[in-house]
Amino acid sequence: MMLDLVRKSRSYRRFYEEKHITNDQLSALVELGRLSPCGGNKQYIKYVTVCSEEMNEKVYGCLAWAGYLKEWDGPVKGERPAGYIILLRDKNIQSAMSVDEGISAQSIFLGATEMGFGGCFLMNIQREKLAEVLELDTEHFAISMVIALGVPKEEVVIEPMASDGDFKYWRDEKQVHHVPKRSQEEVLLKQI
Numbered sequence: 329m330m331l332d333l334v335r336k337s338r339s340y341r342r343f344y345e346e347k348h349i350t351n352d353q354l355s356a357l358v359e360l361g362r363l364s365p366c367g368g369n370k371q372y373i374k375y376v377t378v379c380s381e382e383m384n385e386k387v388y389g390c391l392a393w394a395g396y397l398k399e400w401d402g403p404v405k406g407e408r409p410a411g412y413i414i415l416l417r418d419k420n421i422q423s424a425m426s427v428d429e430g431i432s433a434q435s436i437f438l439g440a441t442e443m444g445f446g447g448c449f450l451m452n453i454q455r456e457k458l459a460e461v462l463e464l465d466t467e468h469f470a471i472s473m474v475i476a477l478g479v480p481k482e483e484v485v486i487e488p489m490a491s492d493g494d495f496k497y498w499r500d501e502k503q504v505h506h507v508p509k510r511s512q513e514e515v516l517l518k519q520i
């Protein structure tokens with residue numbers, strides 16, 4: 329089951345925008361982040377959730393999608409995310425463990441998949457603009473990551489990585505998204 333969940337938890341960038349995500353569903357996902365492990369148990373991550381049409385559009389305008397798909401500017405209207413979870417770093421809580429955001433985000437991501445959603449982590453963000461959109465106190469909070477969420481409208485296929493080691497994802501003529509992954513033989517160095 330876990331393997332299934334992880335295999336299904338791909339990065340989706342096109343969604344059925346009309347299929348909504350609710351505040352309750354977003355809170356349930358934040359709960360997964362809240363309960364995730366973190367360095368020194370400092371818990372410096374704070375969350376903002378967004379799912380109204382007006383705010384979704386504003387957040388969308390701060391994000392950059394799929395850098396390797398040069399001719400694609402991101403999802404068109406009608407295929408955009410139904411909501412977002414924005415991970416913030418609380419600057420008043422000292423911690424050097426920046427890996428915490430990744431752990432929290434993956435908990436959220438897996439939970440979203442289990443709930444029938446899909447999403448995309450985004451770190452290519454216009455942070456100043458997004459801080460304004462969210463009316464954040466930037467003395468207190470820094471934007472770490474955005475998780476876009478919705479019901480996926482695209483197929484994503486895992487591919488074995490070619491021998492030339494090209495890690496770039498691509499889209500075929502049917503708009504199926506292909507994502508190469510290194511083999512277990514390549515990544516599992518030793519079993520001692």
Ligand SMILES: Cc1cc2nc3c(=O)[nH]c(=O)nc-3n(C[C@H](O)[C@H](O)[C@H](O)COP(=O)(O)O)c2cc1C
Pocket residue numbers: 337338339340341392393394395448449450451452453484497507
């Ligand atoms: C930390 C992190 C930052 C990412 N930032 C972006 C981003 O800004 N824009 C985007 O379209 N995808 C982003 N992605 C998605 C990656 O491109 C994606 O995870 C990768 O291509 C592998 O595909 P997969 O998630 O289906 O395995 C990010 C993923 C991670 C983990």
